[in-house]
Amino acid sequence: MDKYANLxxxxxxxxxxxxxxxxxxxxxxxxxxxxxxxxxxxxISQKEAQEKFNKYSLNTDFVDFSDTFTNRRKFGYLAxxxxxxxxxxxxxxxxxxxxxxxxxxxxxxxxxxxxxxxTDQDEEKKKMINFDPLELTKQVEVLQKQVxxxxxxxxxxxxxxxxxxxxxxxQLLVDHLSSLKKLLTHANLDNKQSGTTEAxxxxxxxxxxxxxxxxxxxxxxxxxxxxxxxRLENLEKVFGPGNSAVNETQISKLCSGLENxxxxxxxxxxxxKMKMLESEGLEKVDTRxxxxxxxxxxxxDKKSLVEDQEKLNRVxxxxxxxxxxxxxxxxxxxxxxxxxxxSDLHQKALQFTSxxxxxxxxxxxxxxxxxxSSSTLSEIKKNLELNLGSIKxxxxxxxxxxxxxxSK
Numbered sequence: 142m143d144k145y146a147n148l149x150x151x152x153x154x155x156x157x158x159x160x161x162x163x164x165x166x167x168x169x170x171x172x173x174x175x176x177x178x179x180x181x182x183x184x185i186s187q188k189e190a191q192e193k194f195n196k197y198s199l200n201t202d203f204v205d206f207s208d209t210f211t212n213r214r215k216f217g218y219l220a221x222x223x224x225x226x227x228x229x230x231x232x233x234x235x236x237x238x239x240x241x242x243x244x245x246x247x248x249x250x251x252x253x254x255x256x257x258x259x260t261d262q263d264e265e266k267k268k269m270i271n272f273d274p275l276e277l278t279k280q281v282e283v284l285q286k287q288v289x290x291x292x293x294x295x296x297x298x299x300x301x302x303x304x305x306x307x308x309x310x311x312q313l314l315v316d317h318l319s320s321l322k323k324l325l326t327h328a329n330l331d332n333k334q335s336g337t338t339e340a341x342x343x344x345x346x347x348x349x350x351x352x353x354x355x356x357x358x359x360x361x362x363x364x365x366x367x368x369x370x371x372r373l374e375n376l377e378k379v380f381g382p383g384n385s386a387v388n389e390t391q392i393s394k395l396c397s398g399l400e401n402x403x404x405x406x407x408x409x410x411x412x413x414k415m416k417m418l419e420s421e422g423l424e425k426v427d428t429r430x431x432x433x434x435x436x437x438x439x440x441x442d443k444k445s446l447v448e449d450q451e452k453l454n455r456v457x458x459x460x461x462x463x464x465x466x467x468x469x470x471x472x473x474x475x476x477x478x479x480x481x482x483x484s485d486l487h488q489k490a491l492q493f494t495s496x497x498x499x500x501x502x503x504x505x506x507x508x509x510x511x512x513x514s515s516s517t518l519s520e521i522k523k524n525l526e527l528n529l530g531s532i533k534x535x536x537x538x539x540x541x542x543x544x545x546x547x548s549k
Contacts, residue, residue, distance in 0.1 A: 194220055239288065246285050253278045 200219040205211075256274045399406050416422055 242288055243285075246281055246288065250278060250281050250285070253281065 197220040202219075203216040204218060205213075205215045206217070207215075253274045257278070396407050396410075399410055417426065
């Protein structure tokens, strides 16, 4: 072992075993996280997933999780909703189409109700609307009724007459009677054939029950009375209340220009105007109209004279302008000749200005270069002075050292 004693890298006077403190064996859970930016971390909420796929059903017709090689594309579970949605691969069934139409109509009605409930503060939104929301809501309600009836017939269920309105009940009764009438006419034409009457009796056995709805009749009477009361209130608003004093302001508006400002005077005035439209009154109106026509013709003649005078004044002004222009027109050709002769001079003047601008720019560039060169010269002078000073100091130090060496 002595041959390894003095070798480098070998520890000396140190223990061979190193003991640590008492450490309890705790279970370690290592979490490996991917720090790559290309991996997308998706947080899945159980509540949101349940709300999204609550009305969906799984289709397992094309499920294939095997590892075999096939020409057909492999599919997993397909989630199909109860109500049809756009941009789906499967075709739309009639029931899904009907449900979709009902859903779209309800959404459209809700949007129209929101438009109707717009306040005065939303004036900008009201200006953007280019349709009548009330008319559209009525059309949507009619479409909803039609879709509801179609839904009952398409599924094959019996029509519940209690859910229909009186108008729909009447229409349903008329449709049944028209179909029965067609069958009867067709049966009368084919009476000669055997067995048709029994089949007709079996097919056309339709029973209708008519009931008198007293409550609805009373409601209709009450509605009529309410309508009459409303009309009376409107008349009272126009002509004033019936039992109390007459509203003079309302009657004065209607009877403006009349001596007898009352309802009787208003009626008399209307009767007088109606009498004027009779044969005797029409002659008087005709004579007055002829007098008015004569006066209108006189005014037109005077107007034509005034217009002719204005035209003459304008013609005189134009004549004066043209006469003044004759003197100017004589000097125009000489001016044109002089301008054509001076065109070369003008071009040279333009060139001279361009040359001056170039000289100015060159002069500025030279001045800038002189300034830069003067600044560089001043820097060089400073550097030379500094260098000369340093050289002098160096020579002085050398002379001192030489003198010191010679003295030794």
